[in-house]
Amino acid sequence: MIERVGRDRTHDAPGRHATGDDAPAGPPKTAPQRERRVAAGLEELDRWLRDQVTEGLAHHHRAPFSVWDDVARRLVDAQAGAPASRVRELGALPADGRPERLLEEYALLRLLVTAFRRRDELPEPLRATVRSRVGFTVSQEEVLAGDTVRDHWYVAGSRDVEQDRLVTRRVWLRGQDTGRSALVLSFAAPGRALDASLTVGDTLDAELAFHPGALPLRALVAARHAGSVRRPPRGTTVAGLLREYADALARDPWLERWPAVLADARPARDAVGGPCLVDADGAALPLRAADVWRLWAVSGGRPLTVSGEWSPRGLVPLSAWQADEGTVIL
Template sequence: MLGLAPDAASAKAGGKVAEPAKWGDAGCDGEAVWGECQGSGKSAYRACAELAEPAFRCSCPSRKFPCKHVLGLLLLWSDGAVGAGARPEWVREWLEQRRQRAEKAQEKKAVTAAKVKDPKTAEARERQVAAGVADLDQWLRDQVAHGLAQAEKAPYRLWDDAARRLVDAKAGALAGQVRSLAAVPRQPGWPGRLLEEYALLRLLVTAYGRDDLPGPLRETVRARIGFTQGQDEVLAEGQRVRDRWCVIGSRDTAQDQLTTRRVWLRARSGRPALVLSFGAPGRPLDASLVVGTELDAELAFYPGAQPLRALVAERYGQAVPGVPDGTSVQGFLDEHAAAVAADPWLDRLPAVLEQVRLARDEQGLWAVDGDEQSLPLRLADPWRLLAVSGGQPVTLAGEWTRQGLRALAAWHADEGAVIL
């Protein structure tokens, strides 16, 4: 429940409100929980939550979402302190309004999907994207022809203008990759890194223009350009894999007024998966996958040469605490090499290292396995991980990028799962 809080202050305030004496007319059923909390004014604040989404409502003037009253109510409910009851009229009205809005959104989504599938609409977009990709190809040639030295002091608009043209060409994913290049010249060793990024973009542009790519690789190329599949289509047609999935890490990032939550899973068979959720800043994201738990579930994967992104299609039973199966450093490097061979544009991959200890030198912190092989760790604050390990081996999970391993969670024999 605390994972739904928009910030630490809201979580703390919600804990103070989570007292049965402060609530009246509280109740719950299989779909919702509700109650009235006495505030500083004459009237009590009416708070309720739909449990499936989750979704929230409160009559208080707070701009935080969910507010402390909703958080307090959910904490009481999770502790079993809210008994079953009949819904008040104001709760029934809110749930009915949500149902009607959902139906209208579904109808609008169906109309939009029909337009996308219309051959004329699809052909028009293909032409727009092709023109945008051709423009990017020429832009990349110009950057290399003029030399990279200018990039060090170039204004942000050098990349932003190119990205805007791609947005206009309906190639949004490609635009995001170009826009992110503005940060590269501010990093150590930037010339080699920038040239590498330009080369990967040129490879993507070239691949998009080919008609003889294998089907899965073509899906990967189109997804990285900006052609996306809807969730309904993935659930209906995507490859489904049932396994016991350990939730090994979660990370939120904010960009362009959108917060993205990446939740990494690893199956007992060793297969990785990535579940994404999106929301406006301050709005709650999907919190149903809890780091340190394991669930028996069927996942539907988006198509691609190295399928990672997936949707949870079906759950079988409740999640339980679990420790993921890890591998050695060499084992992970072999996994990463195979993944990059399938998808050259892969920029991150989950790693679970088994029985690693921490070592520090002048270059930073390292995860060292029993074979004395190591991977560099990226941690703004390493003290929590150092305290948890206490010099002893741990199972360490993280997100591997070109800059190193961003540690996300650790499992200790005595402490259990610890989120970093």
Template sequence: MTETQQRWTGDQVLALATDTASRQAAGHLAVPASWRGCGAGADSVWGQYEGGGSSPYRTAVDLTGPAYSCGCPSRKSPCKHALALLLLWSRGEVPDAAGPADWAGEWLRARRERADRKRGDSKRGDGKKEESSADPEAARRRAEQRLRRIAAGATELEQRLADVLRDGLASAPAREVWEETAARMVDAQAPGLAARVRELGALPASGPGWPSRFLSELALLHLLGRGFLRLADLPEPLAATVRTRVGLTHDTARLLAGGTVRDSWLVLAQDDQDDGRLTTRRIWLYGQESRRFALLLSYGAAGRAPDLALPTGLAQDAGLAYYPGAHPLRAALGDRHAAPAPAPVPPGTDLDAAIRSYAEALRLDPWLDAVPVILAGVVPIPGSGADPWQLATPSTGDALPLDPRATGLWQLLAVSGGIPLTVFGELGHEGFRPLTTWSGETPVRLQAGG
């Protein structure tokens, strides 16, 4: 094994899979007799899978990405062959080599040359892009015109919300009316407002506590609209949060050019959400030196996994640039300086400290759905009937309810066996949603059905 790259565990490899079928298929293909010409270097793994076809599938993995290349026709990234190769490598069944095979070396060089060119383009600054593409004055006028459209949309939305309060909750508009209002916000170029309007219309207009939940969401939507209409009166960090929440975006290249926070970023969780039109991948990181959380977002077309994938439980030496805001969490991934490497279990906090951190985050950004939290020394308590599952601290008797949408709860219970655990997840108004736990030093990704 090389001195510069430690092998990942099988669980960390399988955490990269896009779906259960890929994980299962990779397990069947991870048989040394089916592979030839395999090798592992300081930052890459390669081999050829003999699948019974006219020619073997050449498969290579750049561990610094990670990124994948395979001759198979699969559109998944990573495909089952790349996962199988990594499983063999994780078990020590791929020999070390001084350098990659010629075909793997060509792919690695081409990939890294493209990455170098991309970094060079971004470091030259956006000034070149602005000079060559559009008249700066025209760009300024377009930006001002969009701000006026959003302001008009926010004003119209305020009138709609005032009508709802005047008529009473019993006469709240039907979902179709909210959809029409959301479409108006899209026309006003305010996709963030449109999304919150749709969420408001999707709330059930019955059941225990629905009036307070409806009024709460109504108030947050009103607060966002009023905040945008009074941007000039807000402190800049809060104004940046409002601009982001209504749907104004930031140029990633310019953000990265402004400087990054370099750290050894522990990958806490990778969570995919598919709404039928878009797959959103949320990757939570924790800086082992900076002690800061960061959220990376990546997108893929419906049914396809996003390109960005980082193995849970490994640490990535990289630079991150945080998007501006009053409580910055989302970040852009900059240069990566080494391949991901195994990392220790992160330090956790107690339940009281977690709740205080959530309250402080809401003070800074009231539109936050949840905050990242690492809990230490907790055990899962199964719910019964209407009582929710909980995470409890045996030494104090304190407990925190789990989010009804949480998955992998029986898996979490099995890992614990009554022994306190470290658990990472998202703490929101509906409770705590666990995403990752650790069995000893091994991260366990909590999955649906578990």
């Protein structure tokens, strides 16, 4: 199933939206030229952000989409594709709570502009993260030339998202020995086949090469080995997940989603009737899913382990399993 998210944030492939009508007319011929072009585009973005905050955000729900689209197009021309996508998505924010969301997003964009401006002062891992968030890419050859991490990687979940004439498949892995998470991406035009070599519920003995950054998460499968089949990984509590997420945000403030594996969780309803997951300690996380009844059916009233994507807007469940049963894709 492919989820069409409109302008939901999916910046897993920085700069990939610079296609079609958005493609810059004359790309710079050298890396230094592109650096200068991106820097100039971000400085223009900084001035626009200042103007937005100065004018106030209370009436932005009545502003036309062109307010954001014009800025995004100028960023695409400057070859800063990732922040261009982020700006364009702001025009589709729901009216409810919009000023607060806009201020949050503007602050993150301003932080990115400031970080890129001071990139030469940053430690190398953080500098790599900033460049990635701006839209600079790293080739597969460069990634595969780095160190690898071998583990028994459990395929905990997969999600397909369609946006801007491109389908992105996010596959989440969890190392059973290291406890490390990894994200493997593949892309295809609508109607074209995506990489299906990683099946949810399988475990592969493999070496992964991680993209550089302060929080190495995105990875490539560098080599596979004929290893023994392992059981799914153990999950954590709600408190444990939030500690993981806080530590991840400290290393990458622009992080949009975090892989979650929650153990002994039961689907329930919160005080206002919204769906949530409650762990053995009684702590709860809101669920963000179009269909929560499948999770209720898999649980059958018993606790289970749930894998999904966590963000402050809620947990998107991707798969679940119990000790005596196999993995179910949600």
